[in-house]
Amino acid sequence: MSGLDSASVPLILFGLIAAVIANLSRAPAWRSGVLIAVSAIFLVALAPRLLDLLPLLGFLVMGYVGIDAARRGVPWARLVTVLLLIVAFAWLKRYSFLPEASFLAIPYVTLGLSYIFFRVLHLAIEARRPAFATALRPASYVAYTLNFTTLISGPIQRFDDFHGQLADTAPRLDVATIGAQLERIAIGFFKVNVLGLLLSMIQLDAFAELARSEVASTHVFAFARLIGSYPFFLYCNFSGYIDIVIAIACLMGLRLPENFNRPFSATSFLDFWNRWHITLSGWLKSYVYNPLLIALMRRFPSPALEQVFGIACFFVTFFLIGIWHGRTSEFAVFGVLQGGGVAVNKAWQVFLSNRLGRKPYRALAAQPVYAMCARGLTFSWFALSLLWFWASWTQIGQAFAGAAGGSWLIAIALLWLIATVGLALWETVFQASRASPHLYIVLRHPATRTAFVTLLSIASFLFVAVLSQPAPGIVYRTF
Template sequence: MDFVSVRFVIFMSFAILAFHLCSKKYRAKLIMPLLNAFFILTFVKHPTELWPFALFLVTGFWCIKLMERFPTKKNAALTIGAILTLFIYVKKYAFFSIVPFMRGVYLTIGLSYILFRILHILIDIYGGAIKERFSALTFFNYTCMFLTFIAGPIQRFQEYQAVERNLGEKVPLKREDIRKDLSRIVNGYFKVTLLSPVFLFIFNEFFTRIDSARYEATSFILCVVYTGACFVYTLHLYCNVSGYMDIVVSLGRFLGLQLPENFNKPFLSKSFLEFWSRWHITLSNWFKFYVFNPIVKALIQRRNKAGLIPYYGVIAFFVVFFLVGVWHGSSPAFLIFGLFLGFGMSINKLYEVLLRRRLGKKAYARVCESRWHRALGSGLTYSYFSMGATCIWMDFDKLMWLFRKIGIFGLLGVFLLGGLLAASVIALFSVLICWRDAGYERLYFLGRNLYFRQGYLSLKAFILLLFLVSKSHSVPEFIYKAF
């Protein structure tokens, strides 16, 4: 079921009604599992398409049950290995093409996110952080909750438990809260159905030129066109995924579900290191908790020497982003994506360490807070990430062709040009926001006027509706659904 569909609106209205009409004890035990099951069923045309998905869930559940009874190191390795192998098999990873994969069409949507949930439960049971016994119902609700099923956010079980206990409580009944949540939902749909397609349209223009440049364009023109494509695609990606998250988090509040945020103004990050605490936050946190910290900890315990710590970070960043890349897709292009991101993180960390050593703590902090460093940091971060995201829209062969054609200096040029472009746009955007806020202060009476605010919201909703009913307007697929 697509989030931008009449079916979903009807489904969601029914869900909210059911949550509020039923007594609390039935919400988690009856309403939620029924809604989850129904939501999942809408993705398949025939029940047979479900069995690999069901097999994955059942295996995950039994692995958890085994760990609950015997939480030994051997069992932890065995269950984690089993669930990862099954995941690779069901997702048909290209690196393992010698293995005879399952044929035919079957459901794989949501599996990547379910994998994270199951892995974290197994690790936490082994570490003693989860002591509760899982019932099949709790497991199903946690791993397959319909709002977070397609693409997260990845909520840890410890936080989810508190949510399930209060299911249906803390619903925004105050007029101000309802207005805020409705406004965010409209904004979310605005991003997904209007802004994202506009950026996609512009991106397609660039992409067509890159494709035709295979035969005629010079490397310089290709670099410029590639910079434009990277720049616009990231805007499309951001509107698509953050818009979806706006919808999910706000709809969750109408059911009394407190879901974690996944984006926090990522393009205002001053460095690539900071970027990952603002982009896909729940995924970053998952990797920090269960991969980055344990690797660095193990290395420090092996040899604790201050001078080596940054290099431990470099090793851990490479491992984490290699896994992030592999998780994003099963083709070799995503391997490059992961290593490219790992390289960026490592270079950023080493730059930070060297600059701090050379300038000293205070001067380093002053440089980092200077306007030019912040602007350039944001711009280059945006540019680097945009180049990394190429693997989402370009296949491996084309990627190799592009690298050969523009070379290492071309790539550097794209990075710098994109960085300057992004820094200028971010600076301009910041000025506009300041003006907007100053304007709001002057027109404060308007901001407080309920009729004005409701009118503004209705206008946005009306424009949205006009676009949605227009037959010529098509909404792009939700990008994270494919991961």
């Protein structure tokens, strides 16, 4: 079963076998039972020993007990459950602000805990909703929280959406649907195992070049490649895995929410987070940003403060994104950079809207040159902030030491220029291909798509076979 936690051939085969078994009957009970069974097998396969799963299972049991108490109207049950879930999550993940002596000394599995946490917390917050009274039962709880297609890296699906699909009779799979999902699996496999690996090699080479070269101009290009290649690597690695699991889920009769929508086309940092890891930012907006803003406006009901509160709430929301990703101070800085980027972006929009008026501001934002520069700035800020996402303080120090004397500032400016021009050219080509009806028909023709996917599949397997390396680990599985 090795390789199930990566975008590997074993994962794809496991998912396809599960889909075949699930389609032996379209009955909800059968599909639910198959999903629970294959999710249990998947989870057990990831654990060195069954005992290593006990803390994770304990977290699930604690969550269900608290949710059930809140659903039955026990006083303070929902608040207590939410607080216990947050504390238990931080404790099991060994966050550095907790005393180290309090942690469990035994090894245990936390793979998938971050996404389980969001699902269980969602159920606890919504426990009093009437729709949950009949839908949430032990079987549906297990199926939802341990769904193997979303266990390791999401996407984060809401319970009512998930249960509504699983409770209905599954639609029959037709040839077109099967073909489209196999195509998506092939593209996802290519993203992770070919593009992702090549981009990772570029990044590692840039890091090594910073350490060994003594030429200042080399430092500039190396630092620019170091931070500029990682967003594309992370996109290929993460979105490629999401492509695979969404396709497998679809073959099993489940529709998972999309997690990406061309993020590098975003012309603002706010828009970027509407396109990148969509289910994560959407979850935090629903359960952090909106409640926090409403609470502040009720406490201080001043229209003049609404925009200030909005900016502050954006910072808090996206700071928590960084904290959720990891337990160390590097991720706290990553959170500050995400929250700061979104807050400054929102403040800039408020300033221009107030200064120019909403319509003139929108006209300015739609100008091609403004959009180009903003798109390049958005990418460059995200690329720089990711340095605190993937690197330790030692590596960060080595990177800046290698680009000393202000070389790193020149490198960031160079990256912004390249991103501005390069992403604008890509956007122009993409929009032109969609605007041309004849070209669009040719590109979407079954013969063209079949040939394209065949070439991708052959290239992927040749690439993997020649390198003889295991599938790259999915970065987001660690969260």
